[in-house]
Amino acid sequence: MMKVQDLYFKVFPKVVRADKEAIINIKPLYDHVRFNENSTYEVVYFPVDNRSVYSQGEKTIVKPEDGIISVKRLFEGEQEHILYLYEVVGDKPRLVADFRIYSLREDLFELKPYKGDMHIHSNFSDGKEDPALVAAACRKIGLDFMAVTDHGKYAPSIKAQEAFENVDIDLKIYRGEEVHPPQNPVHMINFGGCFSVNDLFKEDVYMKEVKEIEKALVGFQNDETRYQYASCKWCFDKIREGGGLGIFCHPYWLVSGGYNESTAITHRLMEDQPYDALELLGGYFKHEMESNVLQLALYSEYRSKGKDIPIVGVSDAHGCFTGYLFGWYYTIVLAKDSSLNSLIEGIKGLNSVAVEEVKDETPRIYGPLRLVKYAYFLFREVLPLHDAMCEQEGSLMMRYLEGDEKAAEMLKNLKGQTEKLYTELWSF
Structure with missing residues (x-):
């Protein structure tokens, strides 16, 4: 939700x-x-991380020039900062507003936040809408990138791309699929790969190569778990071969009779990490939140063992207008840009957080502490401005699909507005 200060001030x-x-x-x-050009104003500064209980804040007297108040100061360390702006009226300064600034070390400063969903379904599997409408709906809720990942099907993600190939849009629509190997319950996402992994299961080479992987494996309780692990490793290798990101999906999805995959295979995958990213938050309904909590506990346990685990949050939505799942979970990636390679580099480089934004609940962000603190700032101070622009673009994408001839030109005129916003909000 946009703050009042952002409605009234730039x-x-x-x-x-x-x-x-x-x-x-x-x-x-x-x-x-x-601002009253004849008034004097006072800016009181506090560093959020290093505030002293005895401090009254650092005060700076300022005057408006051409209707703008400018404050020059040193922003120490990587943290959030608060600027309280007062109009000095007699002995009782009047609070005008407070503003938040974030200072970043160079490695994060060079990156920008991109929101995306890498696990979502269309009506080509068990979703409700066609792939193109799914893409438009994603932009409307503020996403910068997405992929349709239908069960065992790669073609729907291409259809989403083709629907907008003649329109100039900022939303990055990538290819993808949910991978379902034969006789292996583990679900995987092929995000961005240039070919279908599911299609390869039709060839004899799959079983032949998996058996070769099995021969080198030790420490498994039974043949079933050994095969499942070898199958997963083969799939993740193929996803990477196609230039994609291999995501280990919903390890604590509770189905009839137990978890979708055994604890044994889950822990072996966590130990060896043949995947590229863990689906930290998956598409669980409110009555299934225990599964997300268990996935968070799993992540925390292996982080405590010294494992670096790239993470994503995904909706796994099967409908964009149902009022649930869609928009509840997503990923914020800090990357150089929203190209596929940059996004994958950002996720693998541990520069992503998983977001849980269930309607009417306080948003929750998970990941490394440094990123979570920064992401909450972005959530309050930057992303509402970004999301308002995306909503406008998403609505026009839907109008384009409906046949509105003016929508394409309007989208062209809006192209680049979110990047322009980031240029304004980052100091270079």
Whole structure:
């Protein structure tokens, strides 16, 4: 939800380099909050991580120039900062508003946040809408990238791409599929791979190569688990061969009679990590939240053992307008751009968080502490502005699918607006 300050004021930049000086500009957008050119204003500064209980804040006297108040200061360390703006009226300063700034070390400062869903279904498997409408709906809820990943089917993801191939849009629509190997209950996502892994199961080479992998495996309780592991390894290798990201899906999905895959295969996959990313948050309904909690506990346990585990959050939605799952879970990737290679690099480089945003509940963000703190700032201060732009684009994408001839030109005119926003909000 957009803060009142962002409705009334334009603040830029909001993200600055740590331990560097930056000039923060505060520009009123409406008459009722215009600065009085004859008044004096006071900015009181607090660093969120290093606030002293005895501090009254660092005070700076400022005057508006051409309707804008600018504050120059050093932002120490990687943390959030609060600027309280007061109008000095007699002995009682009047609080105008408070503004938040985040300073980042260089490695994160060079990256931008991209929201995406890498596990979602269309009516070509057990979803409700056609692939093109799924893509448009994804943009409407603020996603920067997505892939249709139908059960055992790669072609629907191509259909989503083809539907918009003649339209200039910012949403990145990637290829994908949910991979279901023969006699193996483990579900995997092929995100972005340039060929279908499911199609390879029709060939004799699959069983032949899996048997070769099995021969080298030791430490398994039984032949069934050994085969399942070898099958998973083969699939993840093929996904990477196609340039995709291999995601280990919903290990604690509770089906009739127990979890979809055995605890033995789950822990062996976690130990050896043949996958590229763990589906930390999956598409569970409210009555199934125990499964997400168990996946979080699994992640925490292996992190405590020193494992670096790339993570994603996904909706696994089977309908975009049902009021549940779709938009509840997604990933924020910090990457150089929203190209496939950059996104995969960001996830594998541990620069992603999993987001749980269930309707009418407080959003929850999971991942490394450093990223979670930053992501909450983005969630409050940056992404509402981004999402409003995406909603506009997503609505136009839907109009384009409906046959509105003007929608394509309108989308062309909007192209690049989210990147322009990021350019304004990051200090360069």
